[in-house]
Amino acid sequence: MFTQNPQTVAMPEGTYVFDLRTCNRRLAFNRFFWNMIRPEARQAFWDDEEAAMRAAGLDDEEMALVRARDWLGIVQAGVNFFVLEKWARVVRKTNLEVYAIMRGESFEEFMQTRAVPHAR
Amino acid sequence: MARIIGGIGTSHVPTIGVAYDKGRQEDPVWAPLFEGYKPVAKWLAEKQPDVLLFFYNDHATTLFFDLYPTFALGVGERFPIADEGAGLRGLPDIRGDVDFQAHIGEALVNEEFDLAFFQNKPIDHGIASPLPLLWPHEPDWPGTVVPIAINVLQYPLPTARRCYRLGQAVRRAVESYPEDLKVVVVGTGGLSHQIHGERTGFNNTEWDLDFLETLRDEPERLTQLTHADYVRLGGAESVEQIMWLAMRGALGASLEEMHRNYYLMTTTAMTVVTYEERETAAAAQQREQEVA
Ligand SMILES: [Fe+2]
Numbered sequence: 083m084f085t086q087n088p089q090t091v092a093m094p095e096g097t098y099v100f101d102l103r104t105c106n107r108r109l110a111f112n113r114f115f116w117n118m119i120r121p122e123a124r125q126a127f128w129d130d131e132e133a134a135m136r137a138a139g140l141d142d143e144e145m146a147l148v149r150a151r152d153w154l155g156i157v158q159a160g161v162n163f164f165v166l167e168k169w170a171r172v173v174r175k176t177n178l179e180v181y182a183i184m185r186g187e188s189f190e191e192f193m194q195t196r197a198v199p200h201a202r
Numbered sequence: 203m204a205r206i207i208g209g210i211g212t213s214h215v216p217t218i219g220v221a222y223d224k225g226r227q228e229d230p231v232w233a234p235l236f237e238g239y240k241p242v243a244k245w246l247a248e249k250q251p252d253v254l255l256f257f258y259n260d261h262a263t264t265l266f267f268d269l270y271p272t273f274a275l276g277v278g279e280r281f282p283i284a285d286e287g288a289g290l291r292g293l294p295d296i297r298g299d300v301d302f303q304a305h306i307g308e309a310l311v312n313e314e315f316d317l318a319f320f321q322n323k324p325i326d327h328g329i330a331s332p333l334p335l336l337w338p339h340e341p342d343w344p345g346t347v348v349p350i351a352i353n354v355l356q357y358p359l360p361t362a363r364r365c366y367r368l369g370q371a372v373r374r375a376v377e378s379y380p381e382d383l384k385v386v387v388v389g390t391g392g393l394s395h396q397i398h399g400e401r402t403g404f405n406n407t408e409w410d411l412d413f414l415e416t417l418r419d420e421p422e423r424l425t426q427l428t429h430a431d432y433v434r435l436g437g438a439e440s441v442e443q444i445m446w447l448a449m450r451g452a453l454g455a456s457l458e459e460m461h462r463n464y465y466l467m468t469t470t471a472m473t474v475v476t477y478e479e480r481e482t483a484a485a486a487q488q489r490e491q492e493v494a
Binding site for chain 2: 085087088089090091092093094095096097098099100101102105109112113116118119120121124154157158162163164165167168169170171172177178181184185186192193195196197198200201202
């Protein structure tokens with residue numbers, strides 16, 4: 083079922099609209115990342131990733147994406163970036179590092195495209 | 203009567219908070235950002251508003267997608283600043299004036315803006331990133347905050363026009379409060395940036411500057427754009443600029459831009475602008491001349 087929302091017609095490529103249908107499909111996956119705002123959830127993830135994913139009810143595809151640290155794949159699957167960035171803190175990735183990965187570039191390559199390449 | 207004495211548009215990039223906490227204000231890559239906020243902090247120190255009324259967004263921190271409101275107003279004397287995955291920030295809790303918040307809520311609902319209300323919840327970088335650059339916090343913040351959260355994450359989002367009208371209704375709500383409070387309205391977010399998908403890193407300075415001109419002088423034009431227009435022109439996450447439109451809606455027709463700083467360092471065009479209503483600016487000038 084495609085959206086009839088006139089506000090989201092003609093979105094540019096490389097952009098993933100997080101809407102009610104996406105959210106409904108991936109609520110548990112989004113919640114898994116959202117939970118990382120709680121120190122107990124972060125500790126549980128550090129202690130045993132597999133157990134943490136099972137407890138959150140992730141499906142096989144979602145678990146594989148997490149294991150692979152497939153940032154773009156996770157977004158494409160339907161996770162909102164703002165819950166994903168909470169998990170980035172947990173696996174000690176800066177947002178700039180995640181941005182480079184999503185663009186398919188090395189960190190240095192990505193920073194060379196920025197206005198202040200040596201900014202951190 | 204409470205009244206609006208000005209407006210601020212500001213980015214709310216979370217790394218501003220990180221740089222602030224690490225004391226990087228003098229670091230050459232960050233100084234153009236922090237220097238750009240000094241005139242804003244000075245302006246606020248001179249104007250001494252009692253209240254900063256924020257149109258901001260929660261980044262799925264305070265609220266999760268199992269119940270994600272289109273508009274939500276926070277009510278409380280204290281709001282802790284949220285842990286967003288990296289721990290707590292060591293800033294004092296944000297202060298609130300419950301009676302004023304409740305009045306704004308009542309007035310808006312009676313104008314058919316059927317808001318949700320949240321209490322006893324932490325607030326994330328949507329407010330907490332710029333707040334310490336605007337107001338001092340030692341030993342405590344000098345005033346209170348009215349937090350109005352707008353959904354800019356989960357489509358369907360409120361339209362640009364709806365946000366502008368919310369701002370207009372907020373002005374009437376403020377002006378119907380009997381106590382003599384001075385209020386500055388703040389819209390946070392933007393300007394151009396995209397931080398998800400292959401299009402990550404998109405910026406458009408030409409559009410950003412055009413947006414600022416149009417917002418000041420012809421805001422109605424910006425209410426006609428769709429979310430996809432904002433995304434195409436400024437990147438996916440720049441759609442949060444509809445919160446600047448809410449701020450603009452709360453201000454009068456003719457505005458003076460008192461200060462502007464625009465610094466595109468890596469991925470977000472970090473921007474801060476302060477506005478006064480032109481009548482106010484003229485009156486202030488006249489007062490100065492009279493004193494002289
Ligand atoms: Fe944001």
